[in-house]
Amino acid sequence: MFDTSRRRVLQAMGIGGATAVAGCANAPTAQDRTEQRERMEQAATPEVDRVAADPTDIPGPIDRDEPAEVDVELVPREVTAEIEGGVTFDYMTYNGQVPGPFIRVRRGDTVNVTFRNPEENTMPHNVDFHACAGPGGGAEATMTAPGETAHLRFKATYPGAYIYHCAVPNMDMHISAGMFGIILVEPEGGMPEVDEEVYLGQHEIYTDKEAGTEGHHKFDMASMADEEPTYVVMNGEAYATTPDRYGAAATVETGQTVRTYFVTGGPNMTSSYHPIGNVWERLYPEGSLTTDPQTHIQTKPVAPGSTAIATMDFPVPGNYKLVDHALSRVVRRGCMSVVTAEGEENPEVFDPEPQ
Structure with a gap:
C-alpha cells in the first residue's frame, strides 16, 4: 500500500491512484502525456557518452544445484546521449544502459529487488517483470517518485528468458525511451554450454x-501514436554494436558457437530477427526453455514484450550481421548488430573466388 504522502506525490505527477500503476490498468490522459513530455523537455538531464549496453556484459552461467537468494538493484536514470553522431536524445534507462542490465537467476531462486528512483529524475518509474508471478509483475510494488526507493521480493517459479x-x-x-531488459531464469539443469553469449535489445525511438x-531530438508522442518511428535500433543507438560504432557485439573464432539473448522492447513493432549469411542453429521461441528448440531457422518474429534465445555457428570467417529483416529498419533507421568470426578460410564451405 502507498502511504498518503506517496499517493499525493504520484497523483500530482499525473500518475493517478493505486490502480493506475499496476501495468495497463488506467490509460494516461492527454494531460498526463502533455505533462510528461513537458517535464522531459524542461529537464536538464545529465549527458553521457553512451547508453548502448555492452552485449557481452552478462553474468556467467549458474553452476549451483540449489536455489539461492539473488539481490538485484535497478536504478532508473534519465540521461541525454547520442542516437548517432551529432544527434542527441533524452533516454530513460535502467542503470544507465539500453537494454537494462541482464539479470540471471535459477528456477526456484528468490529475487530481492531494490528499486531506487534518484532525486534528480523528473518522472516516476517502476518495473514489471514477466518472470514474476504476481500482480503487475511487481509494477505497483516498485512504483516510485523521484527520491523514493521501493523493494520487491519474488520467487522465480518458471524458467525462460x-x-x-x-x-x-x-x-x-x-x-x-529505453526502459526494458531481460531476466533469464535458468532451468535446474542449467543452460547448454557455448563459447560466447551476446545480449541484444531492439526498440523504436520516436522523435x-x-x-x-x-x-x-525531442520525444514525439504523435509519431509514437501513429507507430512511425524515427529510429529502430539495437542496444539503444543506431548501429551501436557494429565495427563502425563501438565495435562488434562479439569477436569469436571459426568453429565456435554464440548464443544470443534477444528482446524486443517495442513498444509497437515486431522484429524479424535474422543472421545474414547464417541461420539460427538452435532457437528457443519466446525464450521458452521448457519446449524443444527449433533448428536451422532463418528468420524469427519476436513480438514486442517477448524474447528469443538463438545460437549460431561460424564455419567461415567474416562479419555476420544480425538484423531485423524488415530491411528499411536496417538501411534507414539503424537496426543492426555484428558478430565477427576470425580464422582461416574454408573454401569447401564458402569460396568467394572460385577458379
Missing part, C-alpha cells in the same frame, strides 16, 4: 525530426 520493462501509465513512452538531422 523474460522481458522486464517500465509499466507506468505512459509505459509506451518510457519503453521507447520530432527526421533520422540523421543533427541537433537535439
Whole structure:
C-alpha cells in the first residue's frame, strides 16, 4: 500500500491512484502525456557518452544445484546521449544502459529487488517483470517518485528468458525511451554450454525530426501514436554494436558457437530477427526453455514484450550481421548488430573466388 504522502506525490505527477500503476490498468490522459513530455523537455538531464549496453556484459552461467537468494538493484536514470553522431536524445534507462542490465537467476531462486528512483529524475518509474508471478509483475510494488526507493521480493517459479520493462501509465513512452531488459531464469539443469553469449535489445525511438538531422531530438508522442518511428535500433543507438560504432557485439573464432539473448522492447513493432549469411542453429521461441528448440531457422518474429534465445555457428570467417529483416529498419533507421568470426578460410564451405 502507498502511504498518503506517496499517493499525493504520484497523483500530482499525473500518475493517478493505486490502480493506475499496476501495468495497463488506467490509460494516461492527454494531460498526463502533455505533462510528461513537458517535464522531459524542461529537464536538464545529465549527458553521457553512451547508453548502448555492452552485449557481452552478462553474468556467467549458474553452476549451483540449489536455489539461492539473488539481490538485484535497478536504478532508473534519465540521461541525454547520442542516437548517432551529432544527434542527441533524452533516454530513460535502467542503470544507465539500453537494454537494462541482464539479470540471471535459477528456477526456484528468490529475487530481492531494490528499486531506487534518484532525486534528480523528473518522472516516476517502476518495473514489471514477466518472470514474476504476481500482480503487475511487481509494477505497483516498485512504483516510485523521484527520491523514493521501493523493494520487491519474488520467487522465480518458471524458467525462460523474460522481458522486464517500465509499466507506468505512459509505459509506451518510457519503453521507447529505453526502459526494458531481460531476466533469464535458468532451468535446474542449467543452460547448454557455448563459447560466447551476446545480449541484444531492439526498440523504436520516436522523435520530432527526421533520422540523421543533427541537433537535439525531442520525444514525439504523435509519431509514437501513429507507430512511425524515427529510429529502430539495437542496444539503444543506431548501429551501436557494429565495427563502425563501438565495435562488434562479439569477436569469436571459426568453429565456435554464440548464443544470443534477444528482446524486443517495442513498444509497437515486431522484429524479424535474422543472421545474414547464417541461420539460427538452435532457437528457443519466446525464450521458452521448457519446449524443444527449433533448428536451422532463418528468420524469427519476436513480438514486442517477448524474447528469443538463438545460437549460431561460424564455419567461415567474416562479419555476420544480425538484423531485423524488415530491411528499411536496417538501411534507414539503424537496426543492426555484428558478430565477427576470425580464422582461416574454408573454401569447401564458402569460396568467394572460385577458379
